[in-house]
Amino acid sequence: MKNKNLAAAIAVLAIFTLILGYLNAKDLNKSSGETVGISIISDGNTITLNFEEITALNHHEFKAVEDTSGSGPASRKYKGVLLREVLNKASIDNEAITAASKVIVKGLDGYVIALSTDEVMEGKGIYLAFEKNGKPLGNMKNGGSGLFQLIAVTDSFSQRWCKYVFEVSLE
Numbered sequence: 001m002k003n004k005n006l007a008a009a010i011a012v013l014a015i016f017t018l019i020l021g022y023l024n025a026k027d028l029n030k031s032s033g034e035t036v037g038i039s040i041i042s043d044g045n046t047i048t049l050n051f052e053e054i055t056a057l058n059h060h061e062f063k064a065v066e067d068t069s070g071s072g073p074a075s076r077k078y079k080g081v082l083l084r085e086v087l088n089k090a091s092i093d094n095e096a097i098t099a100a101s102k103v104i105v106k107g108l109d110g111y112v113i114a115l116s117t118d119e120v121m122e123g124k125g126i127y128l129a130f131e132k133n134g135k136p137l138g139n140m141k142n143g144g145s146g147l148f149q150l151i152a153v154t155d156s157f158s159q160r161w162c163k164y165v166f167e168v169s170l171e
């Protein structure tokens with residue numbers, strides 16, 4: 001009887017260890033500068049879409065002027081999906097987007113930007129990009145700006161072009 005209890009206790013502890021290890025590994029992934037997808041938060045619900053689910057949406061090619069600290073302003077060709085369509089994919093319909101007051105986008109390094117729901121609904125101009133000049137954006141770890149970078153096409157100093165996006169929330 002005693003042995004049985006002991007075996008059960010060990011089994012429970014082993015399962016806890018596995019769960020904690022798994023959660024820790026997920027966090028490690030984040031702090032190492034790699035994202036696997038984006039968490040979409042609305043009304044207290046979180047839906048995580050992975051890279052494949054996001055890039056399976058309609059692709060849009062667009063040109064935008066990138067202005068970084070390293071290079072001056074330069075026109076680049078991007079490929080991405082509309083942020084609105086990503087929200088729709090996460091079961092947030094246009095009505096729910098319009099009812100919110102703003103959309104907050106967060107990058108792994110703590111950078112946070114805000115968009116108005118009007119901008120998001122407009123149907124052009126607010127993208128989650130994943131390719132620049134035909135190449136993947138890369139990630140924070142390898143000196144890139146992805147896997148996804150939020151691009152607000154009309155921002156003249158790239159100030160809201162949030163790199164390393166891991167979370168989008170409606171507020």
Ligand SMILES: Nc1nc2c(c(=O)[nH]1)N[C@H]1C(S)=C(S)[C@@H](COP(=O)(O)O)O[C@H]1N2
Nearest residue numbers: 067068069070107111157158159161162163
């Ligand atoms: N995640 C993240 N995105 C960001 C920033 C940042 O610090 N972190 N800086 C913004 C600013 S102010 C500019 S001009 C562009 C280019 O910044 P970079 O020169 O640091 O690449 O990215 C924007 N997006």
Ligand SMILES: [Mo]
Nearest residue numbers: 067157158159
């Ligand atoms: Mo900037």
